[in-house]
Amino acid sequence: MSLKTLIKSGFMLEIYFYKNNRAAFLAMFLWPYLMLALILGMGYFFGSPGAFKQNVQMDVDPVIYYVASTLVAMSALDVMWGVGGNIMWYRWSGTLPYILLSPNRTSTTLIFSYIPRYLLGAFIQLAEFMPLIIIIEGFSSGLMKIGVLVLAITVGMIPLLGFSALFASFLITIEEETNVLSWLNPLILLFSGAFYPAYLLPYWARFISQILPTTYTVELARVAAIIGAPKLAPITFFIGILLGIALVYNFLAYLFMGYGEKKAMERGAI
């Protein structure tokens, strides 16, 4: 089975999922705006944009700041569930043995069949926010900021795929039925500074932030929120870091996924 076939199968799966679950498709459009409205609504009711700028210690637009945060948070959750959480879904539905016995390695199947689904979902969500960004920023500045967000969700996905595959191997190895990811995901977002900047967290929490790929994806996306034209230096800096940690996480995922698969097959833990 070639990688092209895996990518095509992932794409077809997503298209048919949307076609057969129209309510879920509609809900996908509503979620990002609901999340954004909840934080901005609470924020504006309890405080003001002036206090926000003072607290984050940056000259940023709160709406674009949370558009960037929501987009990255939704995409990161999607990757973590789509790759890491899928192992549990396959186990529950009884298809894990087929995935383990398929010609490609499990990590390869999980990642490559997921990539088109991720890109489709993430770009639909970005397209949803585009009118809002253009209204706030104007056409040319808005397009530049959308460009930064495109970079964040595409480059940010690369290390996150390896990171999530590591979780998948962990879930195979521990034979855990309880959904560990459901509480781990919000914690990962918290330490990544998704809705509250990581640099304002306590020292010990900042240490955890530094090893999470999502922290740099969030920071890269937030370059778009800074008032004025986005600067090239921080963009290239964050892309460099993301590509560097992508190498580390994907290499680790490749090693550990093999170990997890072997263990699962030895013990029949599927």
Added chain:
Amino acid sequence: MVLTRVKAILWLHTLRLWRYRWSFLNLVLAEAAWVFLFVLGALLFVPGEYLGLAVKSAFWTIVAWTIISQCSSLIGAWMNFFISIGMVEEHILRGISPFKVILGRVVTSFSVILVSLLFISAILNGVFKTNVWAINDPYLLTLSFIALALQGLAYGITIAAISVKTSIPHNMLEIVNFAVIGLLMIPLDRIPGLFAIPFLCVPYVASAHLAKIGASGAQPYMLLEALNISLLETLVMLTIAIYVIKKSEEWIKKNGVRAIGFF
């Protein structure tokens, strides 16, 4: 006989709660983590000197929302599982209403609510050096939460009853819950006088307004109106729930379960 059945239902849910204790802890942790994540984001808008007040206000809004959402999602959405394992027909054959079994999920939902809120309050008190439990009127607060819980139960059981006849997507249920928190946040005194009463008539709003007065000691604006509307709304919602349950049971006996529930 009735008491034995009630005992059996409560025992079933208590036993399940113990057997799925890791899932229970998992749910509590997830709930607390999500709430903390959103509250932190919202508090970025608050000037330092008002942080204590805002944390308290946000906490009690979250308490109201948690009661509503857990009652509707843990009770209403369980129908999917109950239908999938074929338990609806099984209970009808033995002369027990499946909806009474579903209602027994109050054991699970109230355990989740209680432990999550204790955990969340401990985090907020610790991080923001405040005391969210310092409340103004405990009686009014208790009354408002009883009304909210009954309304949430009525809503959960109504949609569970409807779901045996039609399909309701599960994420739509969550979207409704999300929209509710928006309504709960709006202070009544910011609504123009003409629309204040219609606004209070929106389910949960009057009870949540009472909770805000009880918790923060805010000016008792339209207290009597909110009290009456809250009581009336609770009665109406419970009546609708009982009526829909009765109709759904009749429908199941004639047509069978559609076996869709929430998906």
